[in-house]
Amino acid sequence: MSQFLAQPLGWGTGLIFALSAVVLLGVVLGFVTYAIYFERKVVGWVQFRHGPTRTGPLGLLQTVADVLKLLLKEDIIPALADKPLFVLAPLIAFVPSFAVLATLPFTESIHFADLGIGLLYYIAVSGITTLGSLCGAWAANNKYSIIGGMRAAAQMISYEIPLIMSLVGVILMTGSLNLIDIVNKQAEMGMWFFIPQILGFGIFIIASLAELSRTPFDIVEAESELVAGHMTEYSGFRYAFFMLAEYVYVFGMASITTLVFLGGWLPPFEFLGFIPGIVWFILKFSFMVFFYMWLRATFPRMRADQLMQLGWKVLLPLSLVNIFVTALLKELL
Amino acid sequence: MLGLAKGLSYTLKTLVGKKVTLKYPDEPIIMPDRFRGIQHFDPEKCIVCNQCARICPTQCIDLTGKKPDDPEKKGKVINTYDINFEICILCDLCTEVCPTEAIVMTNNFELASFSRDELFKDMKWLHENNTNVRKEQH
Amino acid sequence: MGTITTEEMMLNMGPQHPSTHGVLRLVVTLDGETIKAVDPVIGYLHRGTEKLAEDLNYTQIIPYTDRMDYLAAMLGNYNIVHCVETALGLEIPERAEYIRVIAMELQRIASHLVWWGTYLMDIGATTPFLVAFRDRETILNFFNELSGARLTYNYMRVGGVKWDVPPGWVERVGEFVQYMKKELASYHQLVTGNEIFLKRVIGVGAYTAEQAINYGLTGVTLRCTGVKWDLRRDEPYSIYDRFEFDVPTATEGDCWARYRLRMEEIVQSLRIVEQAVAQFPNDGDFMAKVPRVIRPPAGECYTRMESSKGELGTYIYSEGKDKPYRLKFRRPSFVNLSILPEILKGENMANTVAILGSIDIVLGEVDA
Numbered sequence: 001m002s003q004f005l006a007q008p009l010g011w012g013t014g015l016i017f018a019l020s021a022v023v024l025l026g027v028v029l030g031f032v033t034y035a036i037y038f039e040r041k042v043v044g045w046v047q048f049r050h051g052p053t054r055t056g057p058l059g060l061l062q063t064v065a066d067v068l069k070l071l072l073k074e075d076i077i078p079a080l081a082d083k084p085l086f087v088l089a090p091l092i093a094f095v096p097s098f099a100v101l102a103t104l105p106f107t108e109s110i111h112f113a114d115l116g117i118g119l120l121y122y123i124a125v126s127g128i129t130t131l132g133s134l135c136g137a138w139a140a141n142n143k144y145s146i147i148g149g150m151r152a153a154a155q156m157i158s159y160e161i162p163l164i165m166s167l168v169g170v171i172l173m174t175g176s177l178n179l180i181d182i183v184n185k186q187a188e189m190g191m192w193f194f195i196p197q198i199l200g201f202g203i204f205i206i207a208s209l210a211e212l213s214r215t216p217f218d219i220v221e222a223e224s225e226l227v228a229g230h231m232t233e234y235s236g237f238r239y240a241f242f243m244l245a246e247y248v249y250v251f252g253m254a255s256i257t258t259l260v261f262l263g264g265w266l267p268p269f270e271f272l273g274f275i276p277g278i279v280w281f282i283l284k285f286s287f288m289v290f291f292y293m294w295l296r297a298t299f300p301r302m303r304a305d306q307l308m309q310l311g312w313k314v315l316l317p318l319s320l321v322n323i324f325v326t327a328l329l330k331e332l333l
Numbered sequence: 334m335l336g337l338a339k340g341l342s343y344t345l346k347t348l349v350g351k352k353v354t355l356k357y358p359d360e361p362i363i364m365p366d367r368f369r370g371i372q373h374f375d376p377e378k379c380i381v382c383n384q385c386a387r388i389c390p391t392q393c394i395d396l397t398g399k400k401p402d403d404p405e406k407k408g409k410v411i412n413t414y415d416i417n418f419e420i421c422i423l424c425d426l427c428t429e430v431c432p433t434e435a436i437v438m439t440n441n442f443e444l445a446s447f448s449r450d451e452l453f454k455d456m457k458w459l460h461e462n463n464t465n466v467r468k469e470q471h
Numbered sequence: 472m473g474t475i476t477t478e479e480m481m482l483n484m485g486p487q488h489p490s491t492h493g494v495l496r497l498v499v500t501l502d503g504e505t506i507k508a509v510d511p512v513i514g515y516l517h518r519g520t521e522k523l524a525e526d527l528n529y530t531q532i533i534p535y536t537d538r539m540d541y542l543a544a545m546l547g548n549y550n551i552v553h554c555v556e557t558a559l560g561l562e563i564p565e566r567a568e569y570i571r572v573i574a575m576e577l578q579r580i581a582s583h584l585v586w587w588g589t590y591l592m593d594i595g596a597t598t599p600f601l602v603a604f605r606d607r608e609t610i611l612n613f614f615n616e617l618s619g620a621r622l623t624y625n626y627m628r629v630g631g632v633k634w635d636v637p638p639g640w641v642e643r644v645g646e647f648v649q650y651m652k653k654e655l656a657s658y659h660q661l662v663t664g665n666e667i668f669l670k671r672v673i674g675v676g677a678y679t680a681e682q683a684i685n686y687g688l689t690g691v692t693l694r695c696t697g698v699k700w701d702l703r704r705d706e707p708y709s710i711y712d713r714f715e716f717d718v719p720t721a722t723e724g725d726c727w728a729r730y731r732l733r734m735e736e737i738v739q740s741l742r743i744v745e746q747a748v749a750q751f752p753n754d755g756d757f758m759a760k761v762p763r764v765i766r767p768p769a770g771e772c773y774t775r776m777e778s779s780k781g782e783l784g785t786y787i788y789s790e791g792k793d794k795p796y797r798l799k800f801r802r803p804s805f806v807n808l809s810i811l812p813e814i815l816k817g818e819n820m821a822n823t824v825a826i827l828g829s830i831d832i833v834l835g836e837v838d839a
Contacts, residue, residue: 042348043597043598045347045348045349045352046344046347046348046598047347047597047598047600047601047602048347048350048351048352048353048354048601048602048605049352049353049354049601050352050354143480143482143483144482147482147504147820215595216595216667218595219821227488227489294341294344294345294348295341296597297344297348297597297598298337298340298341298343298344298596298598298661299337299340299595299596299665299667300591300594300595300596300662300665300667300668300671301594301595301596301667301671302667302670302671303670303671303819303821303822304504304819304821305504305819305821306670306671334666335664336663336664336665336666336668336669337665337666337667339660339661339664339665340660340661340662340664340665342660343657343660343661344598344661347598347602353605353608364615365612365615365616365619365637367615367616367617367618367619367634367637368615368619368620369619369620388530388531389531390527390531390532390534390535422534422538422623423620424533424534424537424623424625425619425620425625425633426530426531426534426625429633438619467619469634
């Protein structure tokens with residue numbers, strides 16, 4: 001695939017590149033559709049319910065119906081909203097979420113851009129989404145929105161720091177920011193990074209939950225206080241875009257966790273190597289997605305100020321300790 | 334952290350545990366005999382004593398009587414009997430005071446309709462609502 | 472260098488808001504996320520129960536009390552019939568009293584279960600709500616068999632109860648008590664130890680016993696400050712003096728204390744139900760000899776009882792007719808709500824719902 005992507009850009013190859021991006025988009029949309037379905041099922045099962053069962057066989061078409069409903073809804077822009085910004089905000093939120101997927105390798109051969117700074121690119125570009133939330137919150141001219149937007153901005157900025165810091169340990173051990181190199185390093189070591197980097201892994205999981213603003217860190221759209229946070233005034237397909245961005249990040253974050261800490265496409269034991277790498281990737285990836293849903297079905301929500309305290313006073317110092325210890329061990333061993 | 338883990342273990346257990354939901358519209362809910370559903374009215378038994386209309390806390394019962402067709406008989410017979418289910422609270426007091434069990438409760442509870450007019454039930458409708466009549470009477 | 476000026480923001484929470492438990496409206500003045508002032512606006516569910524009652528005879532008032540605290544309708548039923556019975560000086564058959572106590576204590580459990588579920592929902596956990604409703608469903612089914620309704624029972628009558636218990640009902644209630652005692656462990660497993668939950672409730676919304684008494688708080692909202700006051704123990708009505716139960720108290724006066732007390736009250740109510748089931752008389756009337764038309768003697772009568780929310784009282788001014796001249800309900804939700812502006816001042820915006828939820832109000836009762 002690398003060679004395929006390295007072809008000179010012409011009309012023909014350009015078209016093929018665009019088509020392959022569309023294929024990825026299709027895969028991601030399919031994932032989002034069934035992630036939402038599966039989430040509702042899992043949460044339902046936990047709560048002694050069955051989840052959606054009535055739309056299509058086993059309720060499989062529920063999300064399709066929901067999205068269709070959103071697309072058919074009237075496009076409402078509040079009278080006092082800042083119109084251009086209001087229209088632009090869902091796009092600002094969504095585009096980076098899709099753009100970050102370009103660097104994710106799914107196996108050694110199935111990948112798009114093989115970027116030297118893949119990990120950094122992911123973190124950097126994903127930060128732009130916050131801007132979308134904030135713009136949307138500001139443009140909507142609604143008090144719940146603005147509080148939600150401010151919380152979103154504060155949360156994203158605070159948690160991006162421990163998120164990156166927790167990855168530094170892995171980067172030190174690998175000596176590269178390239179995601180394929182990181183997985184290959186894990187193959188070389190014979191163990192996945194969540195064992196030597198257990199502290200970093202813990203911090204990363206917590207910080208990534210906050211970045212995704214999922215339970216227990218879903219204060220951005222804390223339903224019981226802020227109605228729907230920055231999305232309060234949005235409806236129809238603009239709302240769908242925000243939701244889409246959220247779930248595409250679930251895709252992205254679960255992939256990154258799998259690649260960096262859970263060995264990507266590597267089999268857990270050597271003798272299981274005959275099973276193709278993509279299967280392992282999907283298994284680990286699905287486990288991560290299930291983990292997010294499991295937490296959602298169990299935990300209450302943290303308070304905004306406690307969230308900040310956790311980020312700045314606990315996670316950041318811990319991640320610095322992690323970097324220090326990793327560097328020390330790397331020098332000594 | 335222990336509390337978090339305990340909660341997670343509980344939700345993992347219920348994830349595969351028994352489900353408690355009912356397949357409601359597909360399988361009707363069987364209500365116990367005493368259930369207070371929509372009333373059934375039997376004009377034959379009614380003696381037009383007006384007690385039900387008087388006890389009703391929301392004044393949702395309207396009834397009129399007329400002279401019996403047979404001039405030999407005394408008293409009155411029921412002419413119209415309407416219950417307005419927009420305001421009926423199914424409190425069961427009308428059936429409780431009825432001396433002849435002319436008005437009784439049934440286990441039917443499906444009242445949803447597209448128009449408010451349909452909630453205004455007359456004697457004929459109430460008489461035909463004769464399924465699942467409550468067995469235990471006052 | 473210019474100075475940054477900030478403005479206070481007025482935020483309308485409700486009447487349509489996910490966690491105002493109905494149609495309460497809170498006009499919140501915010502400085503950033505800190506609350507400067509709160510003004511609860513009530514009355515969106517006002518139906519004029521007290522005024523309507525002046526035009527209704529005493530039997531007709533009973534279904535209206537169902538709809539005040541609709542999560543504890545049995546207690547509301549008892550509230551009015553107890554007052555009328557006291558005014559009439561009626562002797563209630565023992566069997567009726569036992570049925571009433573079992574119904575009331577089950578109702579208290581059901582009411583606390585709803586509180587537990589919705590409170591956790593306010594704090595952001597969705598599963599507890601369904602866990603609580605699963606067990607509440609069993610209680611509602613008991614009431615459905617007993618009275619024929621799941622929520623608005625209209626079950627108690629002046630002088631007794633509407634029906635006798637159905638066959639096997641008391642035994643099944645006894646089985647449920649045993650089940651519920653075990654099941655409570657999983658409630659604690661899911662929520663009580665959860666560190667995130669503890670962080671949200673410990674030390675939040677605290678007030679002192681003095682404040683609580685000054686505002687006239689009753690029930691759990693009073694006992695959480697260390698005042699041991701429960702009308703079932705201190706002014707036994709019905710047959711509560713025959714049962715052994717504790718009145719749990721705490722001293723912190725915060726949301727965490729109120730949470731613990733309500734969970735503990737479920738245990739105590741289960742104890743009462745268990746004893747009542749064991750002592751349940753085999754035969755006897757379930758209705759006293761009551762005149763066909765109920766006419767309390769001219770004069771005033773006030774009775775009070777411990778509902779799931781606090782002290783629930785009825786005041787009747789009778790002219791000796793079959794309808795009250797004036798009827799007044801002392802509604803605990805309404806009184807307990809009055810402390811909200813005081814304890815919310817200076818709190819973080821996110822604590823609003825945690826504190827409001829911990830007071831346990833039902834808007835049907837606040838607005839009556």
